[in-house]
Amino acid sequence: MAAVNRDIIHKLQEQILSLQGFKPGNDGTAVDFGFSEIAATFPGKVLPLAAIHEFISTSLEDAAASGGFISALLATLMQKGGLCLWISAQRKIFPPSLVTFGLSPERIIFIDLSAEREVLWATEEALKCESLAAVVTELDEISFAQSRRLQLVIEKSRVTSFIIRKNEDKLSSTLAAARWKISAFPSEAIDGMPGLGFPRWNVELLKVKNGLPGKWHIEYSGGTFKILHETFIETVEIRKAI
Numbered sequence: 001m002a003a004v005n006r007d008i009i010h011k012l013q014e015q016i017l018s019l020q021g022f023k024p025g026n027d028g029t030a031v032d033f034g035f036s037e038i039a040a041t042f043p044g045k046v047l048p049l050a051a052i053h054e055f056i057s058t059s060l061e062d063a064a065a066s067g068g069f070i071s072a073l074l075a076t077l078m079q080k081g082g083l084c085l086w087i088s089a090q091r092k093i094f095p096p097s098l099v100t101f102g103l104s105p106e107r108i109i110f111i112d113l114s115a116e117r118e119v120l121w122a123t124e125e126a127l128k129c130e131s132l133a134a135v136v137t138e139l140d141e142i143s144f145a146q147s148r149r150l151q152l153v154i155e156k157s158r159v160t161s162f163i164i165r166k167n168e169d170k171l172s173s174t175l176a177a178a179r180w181k182i183s184a185f186p187s188e189a190i191d192g193m194p195g196l197g198f199p200r201w202n203v204e205l206l207k208v209k210n211g212l213p214g215k216w217h218i219e220y221s222g223g224t225f226k227i228l229h230e231t232f233i234e235t236v237e238i239r240k241a242i
Helices: 002-019 060-077 095-101 116-127 144-157 230-241
Strands: 052-056 083-088 108-112 132-139 160-165 178-184 200-208 214-221 224-228
Touching: 052 060, 052 144, 060 095, 060 132, 060 160, 060 178, 060 200, 060 214, 083 116, 095 108, 116 132, 116 144, 116 160, 144 160
Parallel strands: 052 160, 052 178, 083 108, 083 132, 132 160
Antiparallel strands: 178 200, 200 214, 214 224
């Protein structure tokens, strides 16, 4: 009986996602980003593409962490070709740093505008371009109606949208497939050498459409994401204390 109920719920979730413009990951468009534990929280156990992903960044540190995490996603997403547009009124990303995440800066077109309304308009127009792999947008706020306009465009073009929102005080509901919060996590020296280690992040999925929220510590090295489990984190903390 329990198995029957799970099957009914699963089919209902698929129908809801279809009505909302999301396609299942088994349609040949799924991309393996290398973090199966995180992907398992999404419907179909794959990170949804051709959808909106929100990243909440209320500080410069969080904005930098979000930019790095998104860049790592783009490196995998753009392996099969395509370009990306990065649109903002106050850009925080430093283009040469993208090489750290295996991403060629020349494949990113940066559009710097003077007003938020221009950023939203440019984002909507960019998402209409089917040849793009993704569009990254930095803005203060986006309303439900504005996200609906973007989602309707995405349903036709199948382009993925990453939106970095910087104003948490006016956090309205949107049609995003997921709402993320990325913050920096202390790195560990490589082979005992002084200096910074590989990038590490505290990754929180605050909301997942028809999925389960969660929290992980991740390291990005060798072009792949690595989940840092609690036992490993405790060992690192002990070493630092000593």
